[in-house]
Amino acid sequence: MFPITSWSFILDGIFLSVFSYNRFREYGRTSNYVTGQYFFASFYVSIAFFIYGLPSLITDDLKILPVFAGIALVTNAIGFTYFFLIPLNGWLRPRTYILAKYGLFLFVATLAAVLIIIPPMTSFNAGIIHWRFGPIVGILAAIQMDIAFMLNIILLRTHFYHLKQLSVLNAILLIITFTLAGLGGTYQYVGDSYPLLVLSSISLCVGIGAIFFSVIRGGIARLFNQ
Numbered sequence: 663m664f665p666i667t668s669w670s671f672i673l674d675g676i677f678l679s680v681f682s683y684n685r686f687r688e689y690g691r692t693s694n695y696v697t698g699q700y701f702f703a704s705f706y707v708s709i710a711f712f713i714y715g716l717p718s719l720i721t722d723d724l725k726i727l728p729v730f731a732g733i734a735l736v737t738n739a740i741g742f743t744y745f746f747l748i749p750l751n752g753w754l755r756p757r758t759y760i761l762a763k764y765g766l767f768l769f770v771a772t773l774a775a776v777l778i779i780i781p782p783m784t785s786f787n788a789g790i791i792h793w794r795f796g797p798i799v800g801i802l803a804a805i806q807m808d809i810a811f812m813l814n815i816i817l818l819r820t821h822f823y824h825l826k827q828l829s830v831l832n833a834i835l836l837i838i839t840f841t842l843a844g845l846g847g848t849y850q851y852v853g854d855s856y857p858l859l860v861l862s863s864i865s866l867c868v869g870i871g872a873i874f875f876s877v878i879r880g881g882i883a884r885l886f887n888q
Contacts, residue, residue, distance in 0.1 A: 667791040670863040671715030677867075677874035678708035684877045699748045706741030710734045718791060728784045731793050732777040735803055735851075739770045746810040749817040769806065773799060790859050793850060800851040807847055811840040835876040842869025 685701035713734035743766045750762050780796035818833045846865030
């Protein structure tokens with residue numbers, strides 16, 4: 663059976679890596695804080711996608727795969743922490759922001775500790791991986807991701823009408839990414855229905871594909887404007 667989950671997550675990793683590299687280059691040019699945070703966030707999440715997807719192409723050992731699933735979840739949580747910090751930097755006072763930063767990374771460490779105590783019960787079913795994280799880990803990870811994405815959508819909408827035409831489209835695509843990736847990612851954390859896991863994998867791909875399209879579109883636009 664074709665490993666749907668594995669290849670869809672690898673594709674997600676490739677799409678997000680392109681965006682991450684784009685943010686890295688832009689950060690090197692401008693040293694803009696938000697751009698740097700987007701780089702770190704997308705870098706860690708893209709690495710997590712590869713950790714989720716690649717091992718299952720090499721082995722179907724259900725003693726090994728939960729270990730990689732746990733590592734991927736923690737790596738994801740680090741990335742979501744950077745997404746979380748983007749709006750908080752503009753909304754909180756410096757001292758409060760530092761406390762929030764330490765608190766968020768402490769949350770990641772707590773997730774890692776709980777994963778050691780309650781590892782996921784990962785299994786395969788006709789090409790789909792059922793991650794089966796413990797309810798505490800799955801719910802907490804989903805809440806962190808969803809709040810981080812929601813805050814970024816609010817931030818983008820706040821600045822939406824002040825953006826130039828190209829940036830408006832990029833902002834819309836980024837909102838699509840946060841929305842669809844949030845929906846798909848949430849179900850991957852907490853759900854176990856085969857059809858809905860397939861749909862959530864598609865939602866992730868389409869969402870992350872939106873921001874990949876934004877990067878490619880920007881590169882083409884710059885090429886024709888030279």
